[in-house]
Amino acid sequence: MTELNLLPLTGILVVVVGFALRFNPLLVVTAAGLITGWAVDLNFSELLATFGEKFMNSRQLASFLLILPVIAILERYGLQNRAKNWIANIKGATTARILSVYFVVRESSAALGLLSLAGQAQTVRPLLAPMALGAATNIHGELPKEVKDMISAHSAACDNIAVFFGEDIFIAFGAVLLMDAFLKENGIQGIEPLHIGLWAIPTAIFALIVHLFRLARLEAKICNKIAEIKQQNKSVSTEELA
Structure with missing residues (x-):
């Protein structure tokens, strides 16, 4: 019987604890992704490549990040x-x-x-x-x-x-x-x-x-x-x- 590996689930624990303690959501999610990647034996290069690929595919997120500085300048x-x-x-x-x-x-x-x-x-x-x-x-x-x-x-x-x-x-x-x-x-x-x-x-x-x-x-x-x-x-x- 194959032994169940629970280490990849530590990312969920990081998200729960981070949100419960009201840490910055972006930092919490990033930390959870890094810990999950480490748990599934991804090396650092593969982990960065995965982050980059998901970021580029999420065009709405990229647009949101571009909008924020514009709004900040207008408010200033x-x-x-x-x-x-x-x-x-x-x-x-x-x-x-x-x-x-x-x-x-x-x-x-x-x-x-x-x-x-x-x-x-x-x-x-x-x-x-x-x-x-x-x-x-x-x-x-x-x-x-x-x-x-x-x-x-x-x-x-x-x-x-x-x-x-x-x-x-x-x-x-x-x-x-x-x-x-x-x-x-x-x-x-x-x-x-x-x-x-x-x-x-x-x-x-x-x-x-x-x-x-x-x-x-x-x-x-x-x-x-x-x-x-x-x-x-x-x-x-x-x-x-x-």
Whole structure:
């Protein structure tokens, strides 16, 4: 009976421990790959060649790494401040309206397969979140940290939820093709990627309605949170004076 070699599984342990300790994800994954390569007796040259091959094949990762420096330069030269100032000059612009428009556009573009058209790094952080914060600041004045965090969280959620439900409509999306292959491998015939995409449309519409309803209540939540924080600060000041 062949002896089971558990050493290659040490890479999984490294990933679990690294993420649990909140280390840098890129360093954790790289360390896990190096340890796994060592466990399966790959020499250093072969290991570097494997890393290089996988990196070159992952074009999306390479594009992401190229986008980050560009976004950093734009932010350094005041992209966020310009976005805030631009929104402040638009009458009727509110946080809920800005996020609602973004959600509709993001989900629609994801349904057409344009997944890289926007995202957390290239749109939410440098543009969407500052615009949403600028609209709230224009209405309520300087915002408490709790309110800023809440608006930033809603901005990030808009992108995640819109993409999650919109991308399944695009029949060439990897998850749709994976589901199609899984069904055929298990003997379930007559279902094509087009069918999966069509059945994803009602779910995407329902997610759109639910999230727009949540965003419609966001303005009231912001007002209530600001009033609550002001009341707390007022109570603290009264106690200190007493």
